[in-house]
Amino acid sequence: MRLTFRNIVIGAVVLAGVGAAGYQLSQPEMVPVDLAAVSRGPLEVTVNADGMTRIKDVYEVSAPVSGQVLRTPVRIGDAVVAGETVVARIEPGEPAFLDQRARAQAEAAVAQAEAAKLLAEASARAAEADLDNAQRQFDRIYALHERGAASDAQMDAAEVALDVAAAQFDSAQATQRMRESELSAARAVLIEPTARESGDGAAANCCIALTAPVSGQVLSITNESARMVAAGTPLVTIGPRGDLEITVDLLSTDAVRIAPGAKAYVERWGGPDALAATVTEIEPAAFTKISALGIEEQRVKVLLDFTTPPEDRPSLGHNFRVYLRIVEWRGDDVLTLPISALFREDGDWAVFVVDEGMARLQPVEIGQRNTEIAEVLGGLDEGQQVITHPSDKVEEGVLVVDRTTLE
Known part of the structure; x- marks a missing residue:
């Protein structure tokens, strides 16, 4: 068989492709991963909960x-x-409406009061006549006594009779006034409800x-x-709307981790920036509250005061819902790593560090942590690269590559 130049070139290309494919198959697999550096910086651990604003003195x-x-x-x-x-x-x-029986009773009471009034008037006229007679008798005895024609006993008797008549007259007049008042009270029962005045008249007659x-x-x-x-x-x-405070019901296990004076961030209140507040009081007694899942929880009421001035929160009012992050612990210079790099290995915390392109399992000691980062107490040094969100393909000795370099 005669070889041509064309056949030789094709054969060389095929051999090169097979060789390249074989080389690629012989190379170990590199797993793309997300990397983060262990670094130093501030760390805050917070207790998070929904709160409610309220005016202090309502x-x-x-x-x-x-x-x-x-x-x-x-x-x-x-x-x-x-x-x-x-x-x-x-x-x-x-006044209340009167039914037929109540009206009949009220009308009878009015008639009785009118009769009593007439009787009192008659008694008053009789007492007045007796008083006039006693006065004339006293005047006559007094004139005789002055001329010596009447004894002292007669004078004393006339004076007593006048005093008794005057007292009886006063009593009769008082009885007459009492009967008149009773008649007015009986007539008042018959007053019917009337339509009220509207407009300015109602305000003018207000009591x-x-x-x-x-x-x-x-x-x-x-x-x-x-x-x-x-x-x-x-x-x-x-x-007073400007005098606001915040109330929040914390789990008792969270409440014991904070103290009066703790700093807090007020978020999700509707404004663009977070507001500042401080814890002023932690009530000493807890109460039972049923959660949305139907679980009984022991809650403690915690009160906070705003430190942000009112002019920076003008729209915030009474019974507005807010989201609180109360600072439980803070460190200004802490060695930290993302919490997404942590996982459990034999009951202890561990991470995968990148050493010369290979994943290495590294036990680590963790201190304080929040929802994003954790404090490193041991096992890692500043600047080391750790793998975040490691997949099932990441294990000891596996070659890894930074995912960002593949884009």
Whole structure:
């Protein structure tokens, strides 16, 4: 068989391709991985939870007496001034309706009171006549006594008779006034409910005007419409909006890890930047709360004060939801690594470090950690490269390559 130059070239190319393929197959596999460096820097460990803002001193205005509350003169969000702004008006309630039997009884009581009044008037006229007669008798005896024609005993008897008549007259007059009052009370029972005045007339006839107990804003109104209320019924809630604090219910196991004065970050409140706050109080008693999964949890109420000035959070108000990160521990110069590089090996923490392109299993001692990074207490040095999120292909001695170099 005669070889041509063309055949020789084709054969050489095929042999080169087979050789290259064989070389590639003979090389060990390199696993692409994500790398991170062990470095020094600040580390904060926080307790995270959802909280709620609230005004520290909330004042609730209640009805001091039972009566008819008129339609509220203020609206939610209105500014009020202590002792000046009227927040509610109360006037007496209307009398009750009378059924047929109650009306008959009331009319009978009126007739009885009218008769008693007539009787009292007659008794008063009789007592007045007796008083006039006693006065004339006294004047006559007094004149005779002055001329020596009447004895001292007669004078004393006339004087006593006059005093008794005067007392009986006063008693009769008092009885008459009492009977007149009883008649007025009996007639008042027959008063029917009437339509109330509207507009300015209602305000003019109002009996009680309740003013704001503190300067601030109206936070809530129980009911804006006019209605009958009993004494003690809440009407309006008022508070100074700028005087805010934060309340958060922490698990008791988290609450014991923080202390008053701890720094906190307020996030997810609606503004672009996180706000600053400090823990002011950790209540000494826990309470039981059912979680969304139906599990009983022991919770502790923790209170925080804003350190960010009010002008940097003007839109934040009462009962707004926020997200808190309360600092439990902080280090300014800590050797750290990403927490995604850690895994358990025989019950201890370990990582894969990169040594001359190969993955090496390295036990490591971990201290404080948060959701992103962990403190390295031993086993690693600053600058070493560790593999984050190691896959099942990564094991001791495997060749690895930085994934970013393949892009």
